Amino acid sequence: MKDHHRRNSLKGIAIREGNVDLKGCEAQSRSNPSPRHFSPVRVSKDRIIRRLAGVRPYRPEGFVVKREQFEEKVVVHNYGHGGGGLSLSWGTAHLAMEEALAAGGSSCAVLGCGAVGLATAILMQKKGWKVTIYAKDLPPETTSNVAGGQWTPTSVYSPDEVTPAFRIQFCRASRLAYGYFQALVGDYYGVRWTENFWFEDKPFELPDFFAELSDLYQDLREVSPEEHPFPRRYGYRFTTPQIETPHYLNAILRDYRCAGGNIVVKTFHEPADLRVLPEAVVINCTGLGSKTLFDDSTLRPVKGQLTFLQPQPEIDYILTADQAQLYMMPRRDGILLGGSFEDDVSDLQPTAEFEERVIAGHRELFNALE
Ligand SMILES: Cc1cc2nc3c(=O)[nH]c(=O)nc-3n(C[C@H](O)[C@H](O)[C@H](O)COP(=O)(O)OP(=O)(O)OC[C@H]3O[C@@H](n4cnc5c(N)ncnc54)[C@H](O)[C@@H]3O)c2cc1C
Numbered sequence: 001m002k003d004h005h006r007r008n009s010l011k012g013i014a015i016r017e018g019n020v021d022l023k024g025c026e027a028q029s030r031s032n033p034s035p036r037h038f039s040p041v042r043v044s045k046d047r048i049i050r051r052l053a054g055v056r057p058y059r060p061e062g063f064v065v066k067r068e069q070f071e072e073k074v075v076v077h078n079y080g081h082g083g084g085g086l087s088l089s090w091g092t093a094h095l096a097m098e099e100a101l102a103a104g105g106s107s108c109a110v111l112g113c114g115a116v117g118l119a120t121a122i123l124m125q126k127k128g129w130k131v132t133i134y135a136k137d138l139p140p141e142t143t144s145n146v147a148g149g150q151w152t153p154t155s156v157y158s159p160d161e162v163t164p165a166f167r168i169q170f171c172r173a174s175r176l177a178y179g180y181f182q183a184l185v186g187d188y189y190g191v192r193w194t195e196n197f198w199f200e201d202k203p204f205e206l207p208d209f210f211a212e213l214s215d216l217y218q219d220l221r222e223v224s225p226e227e228h229p230f231p232r233r234y235g236y237r238f239t240t241p242q243i244e245t246p247h248y249l250n251a252i253l254r255d256y257r258c259a260g261g262n263i264v265v266k267t268f269h270e271p272a273d274l275r276v277l278p279e280a281v282v283i284n285c286t287g288l289g290s291k292t293l294f295d296d297s298t299l300r301p302v303k304g305q306l307t308f309l310q311p312q313p314e315i316d317y318i319l320t321a322d323q324a325q326l327y328m329m330p331r332r333d334g335i336l337l338g339g340s341f342e343d344d345v346s347d348l349q350p351t352a353e354f355e356e357r358v359i360a361g362h363r364e365l366f367n368a369l370e
Pocket of ligand 1 (some may be wrong): 083086138287288
C-alpha cells in the first residue's frame with residue numbers, strides 16, 4: 001500500500017512541464033515578483049534532540065461519522081482520520097455534535113482524549129451538555145501528540161475507494177475545521193499561519209482535495225526554479241494554519257477542564273462495556289482503537305516516524321518534497337523532520353533506517369542553501 005498510498009496522495013492538481021493544470025481549481029498562477037528568503041535548516045545528526053513514532057488511524061474509505069443504536073445507547077462514531085485527524089478534528093467534531101444533538105439529551109460520554117475526542121467534547125460543552133471523557137490514554141500519550149501540525153487533511157482516504165457521499169462529508173468537515181482553527185490563531189493555542197512549499201524533481205500532482213477545496217488554498221500557485229534555491233525543478237506554494245501540536249493539545253485539554261469537563265481513565269474492550277456508562281449518548285472518538293473495540297477491519301495502522309532537531313526560530317516555512325517522503329515543519333519544540341507511511345505497521349519503535357534516510361534527504365535539500 002505504500003506506493004498505492006503515495007500515488008493516491010498526489011493526485012488532483014498537476015504541473016506539466018512548467019504549466020499548471022489546475023483541473024478546475026481557481027488557484028492563482030501569477031508569478032511571484034519578489035522571491036522570499038529561505039533560511040536553511042541545519043541538518044546534522046548531532047542536532048537531533050528526540051525521535052518518536054505514531055500510527056495513523058487509516059481507512060481507505062475515509063473517516064466514519066455516523067449514529068447507530070447499541071441496545072439502550074445512542075453511539076455516534078467519529079474515528080478513522082488517517083494522516084489528517086488533527087486538521088479535521090473540529091470539522092468531524094461538528095458533524096458528530098449534530099448527530100448527538102439529534103439524539104437528544106443533556107449529557108454524553110466521549111470515548112477518547114486525542115484531538116478528535118477533545119474537540120468533540122468541547123463542542124458538546126458549548127451546547128450546554130455535561131460531558132465526561134473516558135479514555136485509555138491522555139495527552140501526551142495519544143497519537144494526536146505525534147501529529148506534525150500542518151493544517152491539511154491529507155492521507156485521509158484512497159480516492160478510488162471513497163463514495164460521493166463521503167466526499168461531501170469530507171469537504172464539509174474540512175471547511176468547518178478550517179474555520180474553527182482560524183479562531184484559534186495566537187499564542188494561547190499555538191496556531192499560526194505558515195507558508196508551505198512542495199517540491200519535486202518531476203512534474204507532479206497535488207492530492208485531489210486541493211482542487212475540491214480550492215477556496216481553502218486561495219493563494220496556491222506554482223513556484224518556478226528561479227524563485228527558490230532548492231535542488232528540485234517543480235514546486236507549489238500555499239498558506240495554511242500550522243499547529244504546535246503538544247502546546248495546542250494542552251490548551252484545549254485545559255479549556256475542557258475549565259468548562260467543567262470530567263475525565264475518567266478507562267479502557268473499553270467491546271461494545272458491551274458501554275453498558276456501565278451512566279450516559280445514554282456515547283460519542284466514539286477512539287481512533288485506531290475502534291479497530292478492535294467496534295470490530296472495524298477496514299481500519300489499519302500507518303506508521304509515521306519523526307526526528308526532531310534543535311529549534312531554529314528563524315525557519316518560517318513548511319517544506320514537503322519527493323512525494324512526501326521528506327517533510328520539515330518548524331516548531332517551537334524543534335525542527336520536525338518526517339516522511340514515512342508504513343502501511344499496516346503498528347509498532348511505535350523509531351528505526352535507525354528511517355533516521356538515516358530522512359537526515360540524508362533533508363541534508364541534500366538544505367545543503368543547497370548554505
Ligand atoms: C507521524 C505522524 C504525523 C502526523 N501529522 C499530522 C499533521 O501534520 N496534521 C494532521 O492533521 N494529522 C497528522 N497526523 C494524523 C493525526 O495524528 C491523527 O489523524 C489523529 O491524531 C487522530 O486523532 P484521534 O483523536 O482520532 O486519535 P488518538 O489521538 O489516537 O486518540 C484516541 C483516543 O482514544 C483512546 N482509546 C483508544 N482505544 C480505546 C479503548 N479501547 N478504550 C478507551 N480509550 C481508547 C486513546 O487512549 C486516545 O485517548 C499525523 C500522524 C502521525 C503518526
